[in-house]
Every structure is written in structure tokens, then in C-alpha cells.
Amino acid sequence: MSLDELPQKKLASSEAVRFARSDSRFRSLSPAPIPIPTAPSFRSLIESASDERVNHDAVTSHESENGSISTVSSTVSSVESEKAAYEFLAQTPIKSTDTHLVEFSEAMRTVAKALRQVAEGKAAAQAEAAEWKRKYELEMAHKQQSKIKGCGSSIDNELEKLANQLTLEKPASDQTGCCGNHGICSHEILQDAIPGPNPPSSHKMVRRKASFRLSWGCNGNKNGQHNHDFVSFEKGDITTAERSNKQILLKWESSPQTVLFITKPNSNSVRVLCAEMVRWLKEHKNINVVVEPRVSKELLTEDSYYNFIQTWHDDEEIKMLHTKIDLIVTLGGDGTVLWAASLFKGPVPPVVAFSLGSLGFMTPFLSEQYRDCLDNVLNGPFSITLRNRLQCHVIRDSAKDELETEEPILVLNEVTIDRGISSYLTYLECYCDSSFVTCVQGDGLIISTTSGSTAYSLAAGGSMVHPQVPGILFTPICPHSLSFRPLILPEYVTLRVQVPYNSRGQAWASFDGKDRKLLSPGDALICSMSPWPVPTACLMDSTTDFLRSIHEGLHWNLRKSQSFDGPRD
Ligand SMILES: NC(=O)c1ccc[n+]([C@@H]2O[C@H](COP(=O)([O-])OP(=O)(O)OC[C@H]3O[C@@H](n4cnc5c(N)ncnc54)[C@H](O)[C@@H]3O)[C@@H](O)[C@H]2O)c1
Ligand SMILES: Nc1ncnc2c1ncn2[C@@H]1O[C@H](COP(=O)(O)OP(=O)(O)OP(=O)(O)O)[C@@H](O)[C@H]1O
Structure with missing residues (x-):
């Protein structure tokens, strides 16, 4: 999202609430609002405040009237009242002989408890609003994407041109393409493999980056097609099809052109390897290379040969990285993978992690074999692990x-x-x-x-x-x-x-x-x-890599085998 678009984002929050309220799931969570009286009697205050659901409704109904998710002041002020109630209790010593005072103090305690529940309702409402806002943004990105799909060849040509502009300049507002107004692009959507050699023409639409298709591999059959309804209930028999993500394959539909390198700092071996890999990718694969500003300086100081590399200059450019980068290569340990992921606040391109650390749980690729590894990944298809964030x-x-x-x-x-x-x-x-x-x-x-x-x-x-x-x-x-x-x-x-x-x-x-x-x-x-996982390339497949990591990295259940020599049944 660019800075000029910020006001639209605010509007999006209130839109999100409207969207949420028009959704039947949301309505089912929120029955009809019950107004909170302005000067409630003691008992009515206790009764209305102690029903968290009712107050939650009062919050959301108030929100929609003002068109904003944050107009939750009825519950907010209740938190202050709670504090005041506690302060009052602290200042009011209770004499056990005075039954009125004891009763009054009990009532105040109940009010304080009820008000706390109200405050909790507010936080839950905020979480829910954040979730609906996210869904709304996803929906908008999706709509934007469909719009682009529907556009004629002129837009296709525009996008074609953009694909060739491999500078990291901030795109003009009409060039945001499928990223919509939020600076976040859900470039492709996970789908079943469509049989046949020719992909549908709509898949040509984004040309700024290499496009790819994800397909479900089923029971080790990498080309297998698979119906992934979550639950079927044919003839009254409940059967689950998807209980978790299956092994996913990434197959390029057009060649990847731009690779981002993220490297562990202060390591001589990493610096040397990075320079070598960048040169190999340029000379053998004609790949455009993007590096961090620190690495750009290092490479240019080493040799002016590296003039072709690109980098970024500010946070706005970092926000747009996901629209330019086809593949991320990390050189380091797990910390470098975490660092690479942290640069992407939205969608993350596939990550190929080379191990140059000590443990390397998420770094399956051996740096000595980088040519073969990169060859395989650039040609595809390859297995990926979708790591949730x-x-x-x-x-x-x-x-x-x-x-x-x-x-x-x-x-x-x-x-x-x-x-x-x-x-x-x-x-x-x-x-x-x-x-x-x-x-x-x-x-x-x-x-x-x-x-x-x-x-x-x-x-x-x-x-x-x-x-x-x-x-x-x-x-x-x-x-x-x-x-x-x-x-x-x-x-x-x-x-x-x-x-x-x-x-x-x-x-x-x-x-x-x-x-x-x-x-x-x-x-x-x-x-x-988060809806944006980190897709990491597997050396073999997700499960083989995971088991290899726990065996080799953590020495899981390592024990000397008992000898055959000894007592037997
Ligand atoms: N007591 C602990 O084990 C402890 C304490 C603090 C932080 N950490 C971990 O360190 C991570 C940060 O890593 P860093 O490299 O920036 O810091 P770091 O350099 O201190 O490394 C921490 C260690 O955790 C390992 N590690 C990181 N992510 C892993 C994963 N997903 N699976 C297996 N091992 C993993 C790294 O390989 C490294 O050996 C934190 O996210 C946290 O999980 C662990
Ligand atoms: N590109 C980067 N820029 C800044 N800091 C980074 C970058 N890459 C990694 N780091 C930081 O450097 C630290 C060490 O990185 P990493 O874990 O990859 O190497 P390592 O410690 O040698 O590996 P291992 O943890 O397997 O021994 C981490 O805290 C990580 O956050």
C-alpha cells in the first residue's frame, strides 16, 4: 500500500464492518442489539454489563452507525469505570459489623467483575473486526484480480511492458495491477490441477512475474488430480477428504526471471558464495538479481562487474518486492529464512534456503550443490512446504x-x-x-x-x-x-x-x-x-525434509541399538 492510499485503508475498516454485518455468519454471532440505558439503576447496570454477548452487540451496532470499527467507546468507558470501582473499593474500608456496607461492597465487586467482562468483550470484538477487515481486503484483492482477468489485451500489453521493467521503482498508481490499493498481491490462488497440456488463457494475465500453478499431489502421485472438498456427506455418510495441506508442487508456467538474495551478514564464506552464485545466475540463466542494500555495496566494492544487480532504497520499495520477485534464495541458517520472511508483510515468493548455518532446520539445500539445486528449481516442478505464519x-x-x-x-x-x-x-x-x-x-x-x-x-x-x-x-x-x-x-x-x-x-x-x-x-x-504463508522449496518433499531435519539437526531419538547377544523369548 502506498502512502497516498492510506485514507482508503481507513475507509476499508468501516467497509469491513459493513461487510461483516451483512454476512450471515456474523449475524448468527450477533443477535439484535440491546441499547445500554444512559443512567441505569444499579441492578440493571449489573444485569446488562454481565451479559458479555449483549454488550458485544451494543459495541458492534454502535460501530456500524458511525461507519467505523473503533467506535467502541461504550465498552471502553466501562474499563475506566472498572478502575474507578476498584479505587472506590480500596478507599472504602469495610466494617464487618455494618451489613449495609458489606452488601454495598459486594455489589461493587460484582459491578467491577461485570465491567471486566465488558472490556474483554471489546477486545474480542476488536479481534473479530481485524479478522473481518483482513477478509474484506482479501475479497477486494480477489475482485481486483478478477477485474484484471476480464480486461482486454491492452492491459495485457501494459502488464507485458511492466514485466520487462525490472527496476525496483515504485509503480505509478495505475500500474499496481493485481495488487489493488493495498499493495498486496495474491498473485495466484491454490487450485486443483487442470488436466491437459494447455493452461486456460486467463492464466496469461500477470506478466510482471513468472506465473506458476500449484497442484495437489495425492498419495505420492505427483500428477494426481484430487477432489478437495473438505467433507462429503453422500448417502448420509460423512467422509473427510482434506484434513491438512497435502504435498504441494510448484510448476512454473513462464520462466522465472528475478531472484532476490538474502544473506547472513558478517560471514566471509557467505559473501564469497553469494558473489559466485549471482555471477552464475547471470551468465548461465540470464536471471536478474536483487540484493539487500548492504550486499549491493559489498558486491560493487568487490568488482564493478556486478553493476547489473538491483536493490531497494526505502520501505515503500520493500512493500512492492513481492510483485517483482520470482524466487528468494537465502544463504545462512534458520535466522536468515526468518529474516527473509520478515521483509514480506503480505505474500511471499517461494524461498530456496541454502544451509550455511549450524542447525538449518528450514534450510535443506547444500551450498556445494547450488548449480544442480537452482537448475532443478528454476526448471520445476518442485515440492514446497507452505509454512503458515x-x-x-x-x-x-x-x-x-x-x-x-x-x-x-x-x-x-x-x-x-x-x-x-x-x-x-x-x-x-x-x-x-x-x-x-x-x-x-x-x-x-x-x-x-x-x-x-x-x-x-x-x-x-x-x-x-x-x-x-x-x-x-x-x-x-x-x-x-x-x-x-x-x-x-x-x-x-x-x-x-x-x-x-x-x-x-x-x-x-x-x-x-x-x-x-x-x-x-x-x-x-x-x-x-495469517493468509500469507512462506512457501519453502523442499529438497525431497515436506515430510522427508522434516524427518531428515529432526534426525540430523536434533538427533531425535538417537540411541545405540541393543545387541542381539543376550536373553531372548
Ligand atoms: N531456548 C531456546 O531454544 C530459544 C530461545 C530464544 C530464541 N529461540 C529461537 O530462536 C529463533 C530465532 O532464531 P535466530 O536464528 O534469529 O536466533 P539465534 O541465532 O539465536 O538462533 C536460535 C537457534 O534456533 C534455531 N531455529 C530457528 N528457527 C528454528 C526452527 N523453526 N526449527 C528449528 N530450529 C530453529 C536456529 O537454527 C538457531 O540454532 C526464535 O524464533 C526462537 O524460536 C530459541
Ligand atoms: N539478511 C540479514 N540481515 C540482517 N540480519 C540477518 C540477516 N540474515 C540473518 N540475520 C540475523 O543473523 C543471525 C544469524 O543468522 P542465522 O541464524 O541464519 O545464522 P547462524 O546463527 O550461523 O545459523 P544457525 O542458527 O543455524 O547456527 C540471526 O539472528 C538473523 O536474524
Whole structure:
């Protein structure tokens, strides 16, 4: 999204709410609004406030009237009232002999509790609104794409021209093509393989990048066609077809032309290899190469031969990278793959990760064999692992009245909420959709993708999960409890972790081990699955690569075999 388009994004939020409200699923979640009286009696205040669902409706109905997702002030002010109620309680000593005062204090406690539930309803509504906003943006991108498909050959020619402009200049507003107004392009959509040698003509539409098709491989049959209805119920028998992502193949429909290199800094071997690979790609494959500004400087200092390489100069250009890049090559360890993924806040081109680190869980390709590997990938088809990412929103207590929340952060491994330098236990309230999950009292909590299951979550006692299993891991860090086992939740849930007002300390959130953010009492972190996974090329296939990694990288279940020599049945 370019800066000039920002106001349209704001409009999109209110549109998203309208869209959400017109959707039958949303209506089923939100029964008819019940107005909150302006000066309620004590009992009516308690009754209306204690029904979270009702207040949630009041919030959403208010939203649509003002055309904005953030007009949730009725619940917001209730948080202040809650604080006031607590303050009042603190200032009012209770004499056990005075029964009126005891009753009054009990009633105030009930009000405080009810108001807290209202505040929780607000956060849930915000999460839901964020989710609907995302869906709306996806829908718009999809519509935009269909529009382009429908356009005549003149637009095709325009796009053809764009394909040849391989500079990283910011495109003019009429050249955003399938990226729409949001700067985010869902270039191709996952679909079943269509039999026959000739792809349908509509697939010619995007010419800025090489186009490709994804198809489902079924039971090891790479060309297999597969009906992927989720559930069939023919003759009353319920049968599931898709329980998780199957092995996916990427087949180019036109040749890839532009490769982005992301390299681990401060490594001599990486620098030398990068220079060699760039030269090989140019001379043998006539590929355009894009590198990070740091690497561009290094290569140009080394030799003016590298004048052809391209780089970017500002964040706006980074936002448009996904529209130019056909393939990403990473040279380093897992951290370099995480770094590459973090550059893409929307769709990510396929990643070919060469191992130049020590562990290399997500880096299956050997750098010594780069020619063969790149040959295979550039020719295709090749297996990919779609690594889901989590989309994390920090919602500040102090900014609850503001229209826009902080930019979401996408993580490939995990978001960690810990106690940082505080010596107190973290105290975190956790909710899954609108259900209370638990309070974490310990060093912290890891919310991890299945790709991240072999990273920090594993160290904290979480299970290792195949990266294509659609789930979210919920792993406590050193919980001070004997019974707090890690959980794996389905990928469609929204999780909310809140630092309660009565927490002794603050908490810190970090994203793939970086960008630490302070969470003060009242702040919340909301996580849901992002629609933009990181597609990583497999050496063999997703499962073979995963098993190889846990064997070779982690020495999983390595034990000397028992000798045959000894007692027998
Ligand atoms: N106690 C721990 O195990 C611990 C503590 C902090 C961070 N981490 C992990 O480090 C990651 C950041 O990695 P970095 O390279 O920038 O930092 P780093 O250089 O400190 O490396 C951390 C280690 O984690 C490994 N790793 C990263 N992602 C992995 C994955 N998906 N599967 C298996 N191993 C993986 C790396 O190969 C590396 O050996 C964080 O996302 C977090 O998962 C782990
Ligand atoms: N292109 C990059 N720009 C800035 N920092 C990077 C880049 N690539 C990697 N890093 C950072 O460098 C650190 C080390 O990278 P990486 O994990 O790839 O190498 P490694 O530590 O040698 O590998 P391993 O963790 O397997 O031993 C990570 O923290 C990562 O975030």
C-alpha cells in the first residue's frame, strides 16, 4: 500500500464492518442489539454489563452507525469505570459489623467483575473486526484480480511492458495491477490441477512475474488430480477428504526471471558464495538479481562487474518486492529464512534456503550443490512446504479509542510473551476466541506456528509438529504449576493474551526472537493465522525434509541399538 492510499485503508475498516454485518455468519454471532440505558439503576447496570454477548452487540451496532470499527467507546468507558470501582473499593474500608456496607461492597465487586467482562468483550470484538477487515481486503484483492482477468489485451500489453521493467521503482498508481490499493498481491490462488497440456488463457494475465500453478499431489502421485472438498456427506455418510495441506508442487508456467538474495551478514564464506552464485545466475540463466542494500555495496566494492544487480532504497520499495520477485534464495541458517520472511508483510515468493548455518532446520539445500539445486528449481516442478505464519496485533490499553491499531507483525516461528528483566512471575490471561483458556503464571508463554514447533517451543517442552499440520501451539515457559501441559489448537482460532490490570509486572512480546515490545497492564496481544504463508522449496518433499531435519539437526531419538547377544523369548 502506498502512502497516498492510506485514507482508503481507513475507509476499508468501516467497509469491513459493513461487510461483516451483512454476512450471515456474523449475524448468527450477533443477535439484535440491546441499547445500554444512559443512567441505569444499579441492578440493571449489573444485569446488562454481565451479559458479555449483549454488550458485544451494543459495541458492534454502535460501530456500524458511525461507519467505523473503533467506535467502541461504550465498552471502553466501562474499563475506566472498572478502575474507578476498584479505587472506590480500596478507599472504602469495610466494617464487618455494618451489613449495609458489606452488601454495598459486594455489589461493587460484582459491578467491577461485570465491567471486566465488558472490556474483554471489546477486545474480542476488536479481534473479530481485524479478522473481518483482513477478509474484506482479501475479497477486494480477489475482485481486483478478477477485474484484471476480464480486461482486454491492452492491459495485457501494459502488464507485458511492466514485466520487462525490472527496476525496483515504485509503480505509478495505475500500474499496481493485481495488487489493488493495498499493495498486496495474491498473485495466484491454490487450485486443483487442470488436466491437459494447455493452461486456460486467463492464466496469461500477470506478466510482471513468472506465473506458476500449484497442484495437489495425492498419495505420492505427483500428477494426481484430487477432489478437495473438505467433507462429503453422500448417502448420509460423512467422509473427510482434506484434513491438512497435502504435498504441494510448484510448476512454473513462464520462466522465472528475478531472484532476490538474502544473506547472513558478517560471514566471509557467505559473501564469497553469494558473489559466485549471482555471477552464475547471470551468465548461465540470464536471471536478474536483487540484493539487500548492504550486499549491493559489498558486491560493487568487490568488482564493478556486478553493476547489473538491483536493490531497494526505502520501505515503500520493500512493500512492492513481492510483485517483482520470482524466487528468494537465502544463504545462512534458520535466522536468515526468518529474516527473509520478515521483509514480506503480505505474500511471499517461494524461498530456496541454502544451509550455511549450524542447525538449518528450514534450510535443506547444500551450498556445494547450488548449480544442480537452482537448475532443478528454476526448471520445476518442485515440492514446497507452505509454512503458515501468525499475524499478531498489539492492542494498547492507552490507544483503545484510536481508529487504527499498531501494524500487525507476521511471525514464521512464534511470538513469545515473557517477563523480560522483571523478576516477578508473568501473569497473563489467555482467551481462545471468546473462551477463557487459562492464566499463565510463570516465565511466559510461546504462541508458535508448527514451523516454530522445533524452535523455542520445543525447548519449553512443546511437541514437534510437521509444518503442514494446520495448528497453533500454546506452550508455557516454566509455568509455576504442576499441571500446565502445552496445547495445540486448531489454526482457525484467534488467541488473545492480556496483561491484567492487577498484574504485578509488565510483560514483553518478541516476534521470531526480535522486535521486543513492552506490554503494560491493560495491553493485549491478539494472534490469528495469517493468509500469507512462506512457501519453502523442499529438497525431497515436506515430510522427508522434516524427518531428515529432526534426525540430523536434533538427533531425535538417537540411541545405540541393543545387541542381539543376550536373553531372548
Ligand atoms: N531456548 C531456546 O531454544 C530459544 C530461545 C530464544 C530464541 N529461540 C529461537 O530462536 C529463533 C530465532 O532464531 P535466530 O536464528 O534469529 O536466533 P539465534 O541465532 O539465536 O538462533 C536460535 C537457534 O534456533 C534455531 N531455529 C530457528 N528457527 C528454528 C526452527 N523453526 N526449527 C528449528 N530450529 C530453529 C536456529 O537454527 C538457531 O540454532 C526464535 O524464533 C526462537 O524460536 C530459541
Ligand atoms: N539478511 C540479514 N540481515 C540482517 N540480519 C540477518 C540477516 N540474515 C540473518 N540475520 C540475523 O543473523 C543471525 C544469524 O543468522 P542465522 O541464524 O541464519 O545464522 P547462524 O546463527 O550461523 O545459523 P544457525 O542458527 O543455524 O547456527 C540471526 O539472528 C538473523 O536474524
